[in-house]
Amino acid sequence: MKHVKTIRWQLQGTITPDHPAIQAAAALLLQDELIAFPTETVYGLGALADREVAVRKIFDVKGRPADNPLIVHVANHEAVLTIAQDIPEAAWLLLKTFTPGPLTLILKGKGVLSHRVTAGLNTVAVRIPDHPVALSLLTRVEKPVAAPSANRSGRPSPTRAEHVLEDFDGQIAGILDAGQTGYGLESTVLDMTVYPYTILRPGAVTLSDLQATIGADRVRLHPSLYPEKPSVVTGHTVDDDASDTVARSPGMKYRHYAPDVPLTLWLLNAERLDPRVPSVQHILLRLKAMLQKQLEEGLRLSFLVYEEDMPILKTVLGEMFLKIHFIHVGQRGQPEAIAASLYHTLRSLHPQSTDRAHMLGVLEDGVGLAVMNRLRKAASEIMTEEGSTI
Numbered sequence: 182m183k184h185v186k187t188i189r190w191q192l193q194g195t196i197t198p199d200h201p202a203i204q205a206a207a208a209l210l211l212q213d214e215l216i217a218f219p220t221e222t223v224y225g226l227g228a229l230a231d232r233e234v235a236v237r238k239i240f241d242v243k244g245r246p247a248d249n250p251l252i253v254h255v256a257n258h259e260a261v262l263t264i265a266q267d268i269p270e271a272a273w274l275l276l277k278t279f280t281p282g283p284l285t286l287i288l289k290g291k292g293v294l295s296h297r298v299t300a301g302l303n304t305v306a307v308r309i310p311d312h313p314v315a316l317s318l319l320t321r322v323e324k325p326v327a328a329p330s331a332n333r334s335g336r337p338s339p340t341r342a343e344h345v346l347e348d349f350d351g352q353i354a355g356i357l358d359a360g361q362t363g364y365g366l367e368s369t370v371l372d373m374t375v376y377p378y379t380i381l382r383p384g385a386v387t388l389s390d391l392q393a394t395i396g397a398d399r400v401r402l403h404p405s406l407y408p409e410k411p412s413v414v415t416g417h418t419v420d421d422d423a424s425d426t427v428a429r430s431p432g433m434k435y436r437h438y439a440p441d442v443p444l445t446l447w448l449l450n451a452e453r454l455d456p457r458v459p460s461v462q463h464i465l466l467r468l469k470a471m472l473q474k475q476l477e478e479g480l481r482l483s484f485l486v487y488e489e490d491m492p493i494l495k496t497v498l499g500e501m502f503l504k505i506h507f508i509h510v511g512q513r514g515q516p517e518a519i520a521a522s523l524y525h526t527l528r529s530l531h532p533q534s535t536d537r538a539h540m541l542g543v544l545e546d547g548v549g550l551a552v553m554n555r556l557r558k559a560a561s562e563i564m565t566e567e568g569s570t571i
């Protein structure tokens with residue numbers, strides 16, 4: 182791939198559409214170049230959504246499969262009308278309630294965008310991001326901007342400019358750097374072209390948030406997202422969507438977020454790591470046995486740990502505790518905080534210092550559902566009470 186000098190604009194203070202960096206970045210977008218920018222969720226890799234040549238570059242640099250469509254970002258509610266049609270009343274209510282914000286709606290498209298953006302579908306994913314830099318850029322270009330997360334396909338999404346540069350330095354025209362993003366996980370994706378309206382990707386706007394706004398029976402989770410129907414995974418191969426014959430969201434069938442070190446996820450659909458609970462005790466014994474075996478093999482182990490779990494793990498693991506590198510990921514009772522740093526933690530796992538990583542699951546509810554959705558995809562192995570899903 183051709184090497185370019187990637188411009189990094191480090192932004193501070195109040196950002197408006199007239200800021201010189203926004204003007205420069207907008208000018209490059211209008212010349213069909215790629216610009217990475219922060220949103221309130223993760224960094225996006227932007228291109229003009231109605232320009233075939235520009236959108237093509239996104240797929241090329243990301244190594245993204247052509248059948249996985251992109252989210253189109255616009256600055257305000259009126260702009261939604263320029264790319265979508267037959268918009269249901271409930272969509273307007275959701276737009277008013279949650280946007281700008283971390284909610285993406287799948288609506289019927291108007292056919293005005295590059296076919297690559299929608300991967301040939303007649304629907305379009307629309308989002309109004311809640312970040313002054315993203316909104317300033319969108320306002321400045323006055324056009325819809327297609328922007329997937331700014332990571333190479335399969336890698337954890339970027340929550341800092343450094344992550345974007347890790348993946349794309351020298352391959353994109355520029356990055357607007359406004360430091361760390363807020364939520365840390367991508368937006369909730371809600372398909373409003375089916376009924377009941379269906380969450381295809383869980384995020385910070387939760388099922389109960391949506392139900393409280395438009396009615397409990399009008400919105401549901403996609404069946405593959407129910408915790409009691411865990412996705413059948415793993416190995417470093419395919420597919421988290423074996424339960425569905427046709428994946429509603431093409432993105433659902435690809436493996437994502439993989440760290441550079443194999444990650445074993447131990448499902449624990451409980452509020453606490455309470456060893457008096459038989460199912461928890463069972464998991465802990467199996468965990469201990471596996472860690473012991475791996476240490477005996479001379480493997481260097483990292484454990485992504487919740488604060489509340491530390492004392493229990495110390496007791497259960499005994500002297501093994503000292504041989505494992507613990508990385509703190511927040512409190513299991515606060516999934517929002519776990520979400521905010523999750524991708525950074527996954528990206529910080531390096532094969533130079535770690536051979537295997539382990540992590541326990543959190544309760545799959547609220548934002549915990551979004552966290553677990555990403556972890557299930559990131560894991561190379563998922564351990565359940567009954568056995569592994571290898």
Ligand code: TXA
Nearest residue numbers: 222224225250251304305306329330367368430431432
């Ligand atoms: O928070 C976010 O949504 C971030 C920031 C940058 O805005 N963007 C993001 O985009 O996560 P991306 O491309 O990484 O994820 C887009 C998801 C994929 O799962 C894709 O399959 C789905 O949205 N999607 C896009 N268009 C769709 C459509 N027409 N029908 C169904 N799913 C669609």
Ligand code: MG
Nearest residue numbers: 329330338367
């Ligand atoms: Mg992505």
